[in-house]
Amino acid sequence: MTLTPSARLTQKIALGTPALLIAGAYISEYGFGLFPCEMCWWQRYPHFAAIALGLLSYAIEPKRLLIALAALAVLASGLIGGFHAGVEYGWWEGLTSCTSAVDASGDPMAAILNAPMVRCDAPQWTLMGISLAGFNFLISSASAIAALYLLVRRDRT
Known part of the structure; x- marks a missing residue:
């Protein structure tokens, strides 16, 4: 099945957005020492799923379904980021769990x-x-909404 131009763009958004945000997260972690908390990790998991679904959409059918699922995973990460940002800004109470990076080599x-x-x-x-969670909310949510809109709209021929 060939994809319409807007579906191909959606495919690129649904793969590129989470890939770039995950790359940024790892650069901030390993390059700048900004270790993730528990809720930061929760934001990464849907991005990992979106990357896998986005890659699969290039290889197997049903492409549009895989692209839509990838876009929904990006939206899920954005919504988690919005919740996390709200906790950071004190708008609501978050969870009490925290994580820390442990080097178990010694x-x-x-x-x-x-x-x-x-x-x-x-x-x-x-x-x-705006915190990193806030940026994830803004970027992921906007990208996912744009991707889903592009996927359902009719291309003009």
């Missing part, structure tokens, strides 16, 4: 005790008052 107990504690309610970095 003494595991020392690694646990020396690992940085990452709180979900305190952003590690902001730009113009």
Whole structure:
């Protein structure tokens, strides 16, 4: 089945958005030491699914269904990011779980005790008052809505 031009664009959005956001997350983590909290990880999981679905849409049928599922996964990540941003801004209470990065190559107990504690309610970095979770909400939600719109609209011939 050949895709319409808008469906091909949607395919690129549904794969490119999560790939770029995951790349940015790992660059911020390993390049700048911004370790993810529990809710940050929750935002990554739908992006991983979207990347897999987006790649599959290039290889197998039903392409449009896979593209739509990828776009919905991107939207799910955006909504989780919106919830996380609300916790960071103090709009509502979040969950009490936190994570920390642990290097288990040496003494595991020392690694646990020396690992940085990452709180979900305190952003590690902001730009113009918007945290990384807030940017994920804005970028993912807008991309997913645009992708779904492009997928359902009729191309003019």
